[in-house]
Amino acid sequence: MHDDTLPTALTRCFDADREELRGVALRMTGSAAEAEEVLAVVRAELGREGASAVRGWLAGRVGQACVRGLQERAGAGRAGGDMAAAGGRGGVDAVWLALLVVLESLGAEERRAYVLHDLFGLPPSETARVTGGSPVDASRLARRVRERIRGGGAARADGDPGRQRAVVERFLAAARARDARALAAVLAPDAVAYSERGPVHGAPAVAEAAASFARLADVARPALVDGSVGLVAFVAGVPVSAVAFALRHDRIVVLDITTGEDRVRALDLAFPDG
Template identity: 35%
Template sequence: MEEKDLLAGWFQQHRDHLWAVAYRLLGSASEADDALQEAWLRLSRAGAEDVRNVPGWLTTIVARVALSMLRDRRTRREEPLRVSGPDPMAGLREADDPEHEVVVADSVGLALLVVLDMLAPAERIAFVLHDMFAVPFGEIALIVNRSPAAARQLASRARRRVQHPTAPEAGTDSVRQREIVAAFRAASRDGDFAALLALLDPDVEISADRTAVLSGASRLVRGADSVAETFAGRAQAAELALIDGAPGLVWAPGGRPRIVFAFTIANDRITHVDLLADPEYLEDFELVMLGG
């Protein structure tokens, strides 16, 4: 059998699984179709030499295509996907097909797809691949070009956001998110307690990683009053930045990132702040300093 025929056979055998991966990663049936077409083009160029884990190899190719599409979506500043109508997963197979029943049984609900659209691209990739498809962090790390530890952190952050979802209409677009983070930094620098409260959800939380805690940060702070007190008069040297495509703050003395402030925002209010200071993790962030 020629190599191209072998590849085509593998691709067709795992097509439903690959489409399910693409759909969960992208949240769009049409984009999932596009992702599979692009994945096949890459696959046909790559060849099949020394492939030992065919499903894993094919999943990696599809995930890399999806990651590129998610990042392009961020670059174009598109509105998050608004999913409506029946779940496209329901049309994969006839209703009496056992394989179809398995796929539909664990398919992503429409509400969750909207929540996933609030995640940064690398977070979404890490969470979906690990939590929904049990892909090891070592393999995810290669897809998102991070260390395994950083991939684990990405999935952990995404999991927290998914576990506390907001209604679909509660999302905040990227331009507005940047305005909110900028206003938060200004209020923090000025010690404007009232302005901070106005930006915070009543149930907002700050969580800090182990390195930040060792540097003096509290592991967990809950409630708008407590969070406002924590930040009032601080963040003097923090700079606006895009953190894996999402607006946040970075403290980078001498140009070297030391602490990242990653924000979760919904309903025009900050609902969660992650303080991340693990050097290995910070090195793996995709950071774009915005200045100002």
């Protein structure tokens, strides 16, 4: 098989479904001109990034399969009978409708960043290639949308700054002790960690990912990271890693991890302890 077989096949499929794809781009960007630009860019990249394009398609298929699974589970009557099954299907549809309403309320840049970064799980660097700007900008846009959906940012979650600080201190103590079980205890069961490598889901996996912060925890300071409670780690007085938290019921539900001196310096950092 020739090396160009996959890109050529993808390009043919793209051309065959161009109008439908144009409709998707138009709904995402809100601009016919921008939609055409997106289509031109994607078509040009098919020849260079065929495998990446297939990965994006597979991600979409996995998402669709998840929804079908939820619908079939409801249809099987696990909630109790035909009426519950119908309600289950309606619940799934309602969730998707609510998501569409939220997406419709966003600006074009926010919508692209959130869909790519949070829903499709692309790392900030790949998200930034589509949205423009830097990976830090892409993460910030996605975080802004995430906070809006949750009804407020981490800095405002659970209200009391003292309680928020206590949660951060428990996380920091567990990190300094290299205690994965203690880290997991301060995390919500459905916690998600976002980093340059993409998202990690679930408290055990997030605790393991957060353990990578532990080697820098001895020189970490509590901070406000883009307005959210968090931590900043230093090496030789230079900020090299930052974590922004979102809290729910005195547990950490989201961690936004940024690494690298330049990326950390691009964040809006404030240190309440002076």
